[in-house]
Structure formats: C-alpha cells, structure tokens
Amino acid sequence: xxxxxxxxxxxxxxxxxxxxxxxxxxxxxxxxxxxxxxxxxxxxxxxxxxxxxxxxxxxxxxxxxxxxxxxxxxxxxxxxxxxxxxxxxxxxxxxxxxxxxxxxxxxxxxxx
Amino acid sequence: xxxxxxxxxxxxxxxxxxxxxxxxxxxxxxxxxxxxxxxxxxxxxxxxxxxxxxxxxxxxxxxxxxxxxxxxxxxxxxxxxxxxxxxxxxxxxxxxxxxxxxxxxxxxxxxxxx
Numbered sequence: 001x002x003x004x005x006x007x008x009x010x011x012x013x014x015x016x017x018x019x020x021x022x023x024x025x026x027x028x029x030x031x032x033x034x035x036x037x038x039x040x041x042x043x044x045x046x047x048x049x050x051x052x053x054x055x056x057x058x059x060x061x062x063x064x065x066x067x068x069x070x071x072x073x074x075x076x077x078x079x080x081x082x083x084x085x086x087x088x089x090x091x092x093x094x095x096x097x098x099x100x101x102x103x104x105x106x107x108x109x110x111x112x
Numbered sequence: 113x114x115x116x117x118x119x120x121x122x123x124x125x126x127x128x129x130x131x132x133x134x135x136x137x138x139x140x141x142x143x144x145x146x147x148x149x150x151x152x153x154x155x156x157x158x159x160x161x162x163x164x165x166x167x168x169x170x171x172x173x174x175x176x177x178x179x180x181x182x183x184x185x186x187x188x189x190x191x192x193x194x195x196x197x198x199x200x201x202x203x204x205x206x207x208x209x210x211x212x213x214x215x216x217x218x219x220x221x222x223x224x225x226x
Binding site for chain 2: 004006032034036044045046049090092095096097098099100101102103
C-alpha cells in the first residue's frame with residue numbers, strides 16, 4: 001500500500017528564514033505529486049504539482065519543490081518565508097490508477 | 113467562478129444513525145472525490161466519482177457510499193454511524209478524471225457522532 005510521510009509536524013521560523021519541508025512516499029509505480037496548503041480559516045488549495053518533465057517545479061508565492069525519484073522524495077522549499085506563509089502544508093501522491101494518499105501535514109508558523 | 117460548496121457545515125448524529133453529506137462541484141468540473149480527515153491527520157481518500165459512477169475507492173467499508181448526479185454534484189452517505197466516523201469530510205472536484213488534475217476542495221462538513 002502506498003504511503004506518504006511528512007517528517008516535520010510543526011515548524012517554527014522567523015520571517016526571511018529559508019524553508020524546507022520533507023515529503024517521502026512509498027510506491028513503486030508512476031506517481032503524480034502535489035503540495036497543498038491550507039491557510040487559517042480557508043480550504044485546502046493547490047501550491048504546486050509534478051507529473052512529468054523538469055523535476056524542479058515552481059508554484060505560487062515563491063514556493064518550489066524537487067522530485068528526486070531515487071529518494072522517493074518531493075520536498076517543498078522557499079528561500080525566504082513571510083508571516084503570511086503561516087499555514088498547514090500537505091504533500092499528496094496520486095497513482096495513475098487515481099488513488100490519492102495525503103501525508104499528515106506540517107504546520108508552519110512564521111514569527112514576524 | 114463558483115468554488116466547491118459543501119453542506120451542511122456541521123452535523124451531530126447518534127451512533128447507528130445514517131447521514132447524507134452534499135457537495136456541489138466547481139463549475140466545469142466533472143470529477144468528485146470525497147475524503148475523511150480526522151483531527152491531526154491528512155485527508156484519507158474515500159472514493160471518487162466520474163460520469164456518475166464510482167471510479168476508485170480507498171479502504172472504507174461499504175457503509176460509506178456515494179452518488180454523483182448529472183450536474184456533477186455529489187452525495188456521501190454513511191450508514192450505521194460509529195463513533196470513529198467523527199471527522200471532517202472533504203469534497204474535492206477536478207476538471208478532469210486524470211490523476212494529474214489538481215483537486216479543488218470545499219470547506220468540509222464537520223461530523224460528530226455521539
């Protein structure tokens with residue numbers, strides 16, 4: 001069975017610090033990878049996705065993620081966080097059969 | 113563009129009862145997926161509907177069932193409610209049935225089973 005692991009449950013950073021959130025998955029076949037974000041009081045929304053091509057993908061608000069197939073990883077990065085990045089971040093894997101699996105999320109708190 | 117809307121927002125039911133949750137897809141989206149999110153966990157895939165038929169299912173028992181209507185709206189039905197069914201239920205629509213099509217989520221229905 002596929003699984004997604006987000007190692008950091010809660011990350012606290014000061015503004016302008018760099019961010020990297022880990023995401024590892026277990027599945028032997030082709031995957032489609034997503035990061036979703038949930039800002040306080042809002043619904044989950046897409047941050048970025050990867051399904052083929054350049055393994056370094058860029059999303060909204062300066063976020064990027066790199067797919068490393070050999071490590072089964074899809075880590076999320078941002079060079080300089082802002083207070084408005086405070087949110088919960090979810091990594092998700094969708095197989096080509098359409099089955100989706102989400103990680104348990106990472107809560108990011110950015111101190112002004 | 114109207115987003116995904118879910119109703120009701122909150123619901124309290126008693127163990128053994130049945131519940132129906134409703135979802136209206138985002139305009140133009142033909143695929144609907146349902147998720148269960150327990151406190152402190154990520155969304156867990158229940159099932160997906162495409163062209164009014166179930167198109168994939170997670171590890172949920174048959175007492176979780178659904179419907180998709182010609183206008184792409186959807187219902188999630190849960191029979192014989194158990195205490196562990198207490199969770200946030202999320203509906204998500206997508207433009208296409210393809211696995212690389214991003215999900216657009218509603219705000220969820222908070223179900224409490226007592």
